[in-house]
Amino acid sequence: MTKMNQASLKLAAVVLIVAVTVVFWWIVGDQTNEAARQLDAEGVELDYAIRPVNLGPAGERIVGVLACIGAIGASGVLVLGTYTRKVAFGWWWILIPLVGVGAIVGWFWRVLTAGEIGANIGLGFAVIYACPLLVVLLTAAAVATRRLQRDRERRNHPS
Template sequence: MFSAGAALVVGVPVAAWGLMGQQNYEGLPASELDYAFQPWDIGDGVAAVVGALALALAAAGATVLVRGARRGALDPRWWGVLGPLVVVGLMAGVGWRILTAGGVGANIGAGLLIIFGTPVAAGLSLWALAWSVWLATDRSGDGGRPGGGDLGGFASRGV
């Protein structure tokens, strides 16, 4: 379950970044555009292939997690951790394309993303961290056994 969750959380931002493509202003060569942040020197074709592979990885991870939740191998409370992390990943992938978009003059989208996106991403990340720590140390899912099963003192239910 951990590997599937990692595949989902890591695959989403890479897929969003790769499949979105570079968002430059049309009509001018890239050398004449202004950038808030310089984009990586990766072609759109390579980025699209990487994005497609990451999307397949994320879909496989999501499939394993959904099946695990249905079988009872994944405590459904862990979706409260995975959901915010997926949203932050999507924001990061799309946000990087916004921050590196070439334009003429100021990149207003980059400024708005930094002003409004950063607190949202930070809040979602802190929520996921707090919820995961609470779930990992919660002993109520273990039937009250001390030690939390096989994870060295942490509550093993759902991990």
């Protein structure tokens, strides 16, 4: 087994965050309600906040399964890195909130791309609830980052 270097650990962290975003996007699935689907089948044009990219059921499944594999693999690399002390445990205080942000973004994207007739009320509720939670998670990650920086500065420049 090759040695883990810092670049591979950083890549694993990025892969984990992106993969969790895609996994949640896949698990949540299309949020277009049944009535809108029936109208779409009859030729009525649906309203979208953002029109989704259509990969089809097989394409979505492939992307979702690959994202699951990526998330599991990246998690394994990071856990092994923590076990072998290549990753400081404090980094998890940054990584976990960012993974939470990825999960919320994956869910939010499905709400944002849901087909509707008229206003997408679910989008309004999603904004009301998701945005404050995103702010809390990003603030937690920023505070943890600052704390790690301060601890590193103390170790490198003792008073």
